[in-house]
Amino acid sequence: MLGSIYAMVAVALTLSIGVLRFLNFSIPGLFMIGGMTAWASLRSGMAWPLAIGVALVAGAFASLVVERFTWRWMRSAQHFVPLVSSMAFLLLFEHLAVIYWGSELRTLPALFASADWRIAGLVISLPQLAGLVCSIALIWVLTLVLARTRLGRGLRTIAEDSDTALLLGIDINRIVPVVFLISGLFAALSGVIFALNYRQVHPFMGEVVGLKGISAMIVGGLGNIWGSIAGGLIIGLVEVMSIGYLGADFVDIAVYGLLLLILFVRPTGLFAGALAGQRA
Amino acid sequence: MSGYLEGVLVLLAVNVVFAYGGFLPLAAGQLNLGLAGFAAIGAYASAYLSNVFKLAPLLAIPLAGIVAGAVALVVAVPVLRTRGIYLALATFALGQIVQAIILNLEVVGGAAGYPVAAFIRLPTIAATAAIVVVLVWLLFATRFGIAVTAVHDDEGAADLMGIDVRGFQIAAFALGSAIAGVGGGLYAHHFSFIEAQYFNISLSITIVLYVLLGGTQTVIGPLLGAAVFTLLPELLRASANLRYVAFAAAVIVIMALRPEGLVTAGQLRRLLGFTRAEHAAAGLPTERTG
Numbered sequence: 001m002l003g004s005i006y007a008m009v010a011v012a013l014t015l016s017i018g019v020l021r022f023l024n025f026s027i028p029g030l031f032m033i034g035g036m037t038a039w040a041s042l043r044s045g046m047a048w049p050l051a052i053g054v055a056l057v058a059g060a061f062a063s064l065v066v067e068r069f070t071w072r073w074m075r076s077a078q079h080f081v082p083l084v085s086s087m088a089f090l091l092l093f094e095h096l097a098v099i100y101w102g103s104e105l106r107t108l109p110a111l112f113a114s115a116d117w118r119i120a121g122l123v124i125s126l127p128q129l130a131g132l133v134c135s136i137a138l139i140w141v142l143t144l145v146l147a148r149t150r151l152g153r154g155l156r157t158i159a160e161d162s163d164t165a166l167l168l169g170i171d172i173n174r175i176v177p178v179v180f181l182i183s184g185l186f187a188a189l190s191g192v193i194f195a196l197n198y199r200q201v202h203p204f205m206g207e208v209v210g211l212k213g214i215s216a217m218i219v220g221g222l223g224n225i226w227g228s229i230a231g232g233l234i235i236g237l238v239e240v241m242s243i244g245y246l247g248a249d250f251v252d253i254a255v256y257g258l259l260l261l262i263l264f265v266r267p268t269g270l271f272a273g274a275l276a277g278q279r280a
Numbered sequence: 281m282s283g284y285l286e287g288v289l290v291l292l293a294v295n296v297v298f299a300y301g302g303f304l305p306l307a308a309g310q311l312n313l314g315l316a317g318f319a320a321i322g323a324y325a326s327a328y329l330s331n332v333f334k335l336a337p338l339l340a341i342p343l344a345g346i347v348a349g350a351v352a353l354v355v356a357v358p359v360l361r362t363r364g365i366y367l368a369l370a371t372f373a374l375g376q377i378v379q380a381i382i383l384n385l386e387v388v389g390g391a392a393g394y395p396v397a398a399f400i401r402l403p404t405i406a407a408t409a410a411i412v413v414v415l416v417w418l419l420f421a422t423r424f425g426i427a428v429t430a431v432h433d434d435e436g437a438a439d440l441m442g443i444d445v446r447g448f449q450i451a452a453f454a455l456g457s458a459i460a461g462v463g464g465g466l467y468a469h470h471f472s473f474i475e476a477q478y479f480n481i482s483l484s485i486t487i488v489l490y491v492l493l494g495g496t497q498t499v500i501g502p503l504l505g506a507a508v509f510t511l512l513p514e515l516l517r518a519s520a521n522l523r524y525v526a527f528a529a530a531v532i533v534i535m536a537l538r539p540e541g542l543v544t545a546g547q548l549r550r551l552l553g554f555t556r557a558e559h560a561a562a563g564l565p566t567e568r569t570g
Contacts, residue, residue, distance in 0.1 A: 017365070021365070023365050023368070023369075069532050069536055070532075081492070081535055081539045082535075083311070083365075083368070084488065084489060084492050084531065084535060085531065085532050085535045085536070087485045087488075087489070087531075088489065088527075088528040088529075088531035088532050088535070089528065089532065091482075091485075091524050091525075091527065091528040091531075092524075092525055092528035092529060092532070094524075095521040095522075095524040095525045095528070096525055098521045099521050099522065099525070207481070211376070211481065214369070214372075215373070218366075218369055222365070249383065249384050250380075250384065251380075252376060252377070252379070252380035252383075253377060253380045253381060253384070256373045256374075256376040256377045256380065257377060259369075259373045260370060260373045260374065260377065263362055263366060263369065263370045263373065264358045264359075264361065264362075264370075
């Protein structure tokens with residue numbers, strides 16, 4: 001289950017790497033915004049569909065702000081300059097959340113208290129299942145959009161070469177915000193799913209999950225959407241297995257060790273380059 | 281001198297040392313997101329040397345720097361096979377692993393932290409920081425500086441000019457890590473207590489931000505970046521979270537308006553009245569575009 005959350009964060013990340021070659025470090029922050037906003041709107045007495053909607057809008061809006069101040073300005077600068085600015089956005093979001101909401105661990109009410117299915121002794125909680133189905137469906141829609149629509153064609157052209165795309169008459173400044181919009185939505189949605197499942201949110205919740213999401217993206221291959229999903233599931237599996245066999249203390253060593261190993265052996269990830277067929 | 285002022289100045293000196301640890305690889309065009317890991321190695325190594333072997337801090341800290349540099353040298357060979365964004369990610373993973381390993385090392389207290397018996401005061405720390413700055417400055421006045429700058433600007437062209445690109449990248453990476461290790465050692469011996477959680481990705485990011493804000497083109501840049509962004513929040517006397525918000529906002533604005541950092545090479549030449557200033561005035565290119 002954790003694997004599918006990693007996978008969604010990884011998809012958000014891989015979209016901006018694949019199309020813009022921009023490692024967007026603000027995505028863990030957007031994940032947190034999704035989760036925290038969902039909690040705050042629920043607390044203020046909103047119905048849960050509305051609360052989820054508010055959280056998604058907040059995440060998408062924040063992502064558009066990030067676009068305005070990172071990629072748009074710094075396309076021509078050194079490759080790590082937008083990366084650095086997005087890190088600053090992560091700091092900014094986290095500490096604004098601390099100021100606004102406080103730094104305590106907040107708990108959400110259980111929305112679907114009696115929604116567990118019991119099938120042959122296997123307990124499946126409905127929100128977990130809904131989250132999993134939701135994320136797979138969304139990712140499937142996303143790949144269709146990328147493959148079939150005019151928008152998708154434009155994005156793939158930008159991924160190949162943004163200067164050529166400009167020459168071909170693709171309005172980069174209109175189409176790039178769409179990438180941020182989608183990745184913001186994915187990040188916020190995974191934050192919401194996380195919040196509803198684990199029923200706990202705090203301003204720094206994005207860091208742990210976000211860093212694992214980055215690992216999932218690398219394992220799956222930068223820019224490859226289905227690879228990211230596989231990567232997310234692999235990282236989730238490695239995590240659970242290392243808790244089982246090695247003990248909880250060794251989780252990080254196992255996960256990041258695997259990551260480093262993959263970077264050395266196959267720097268482009270296990271399933272490289274299917275979105276755009278580009279080299280990094 | 282009040283305890284508060286001493287605390288701020290110590291933090292300033294340590295941050296300056298860290299900033300030069302980040303500057304060396306950045307000057308060679310590499311983004312090292314694992315600096316906190318090397319700072320942690322330095323901090324724990326110097327603490328261990330002075331606690332267990334009773335070495336004087338002034339001996340333990342340079343030794344810790346050598347340890348951090350040696351570890352960096354060993355990992356540099358596989359890590360620097362990756363480049364660009366992959367290099368940043370590989371160093372990031374490295375930093376996370378170092379932190380996770382220290383959290384599990386019971387000899388140095390594991391997750392509970394590690395107390396340090398020996399104590400050093402501001403003059404020692406400030407002097408060490410000054411030595412680091414002068415050494416880096418001297419280093420960049422030699423062929424090393426020219427070669428590293430060439431590698432930063434254009435690896436291919438530098439290679440064609442007969443520069444050992446990989447050699448200089450590994451050297452810059454290892455030296456930077458050694459300096460970060462020295463910074464970690466200073467931190468450990470002043471604050472008397474270290475825990476692995478302090479040396480997290482946020483520390484690496486903050487160090488990199490100091491350097492990039494100051495600018496990577498000149499040796500003075502990191503000093504200025506670290507100084508401005510350590511002292512400014514203290515002067516404003518804002519709450520800790522508001523400081524981070526202001527810091528982050530400043531990063532975003534400066535990166536948008538001056539992506540090469542506060543101090544650039546061309547500006548500095550003009551300011552100091554070197555002959556290149558006339559080129560600049562005549563509109564000839566003197567600044568690197570990176």
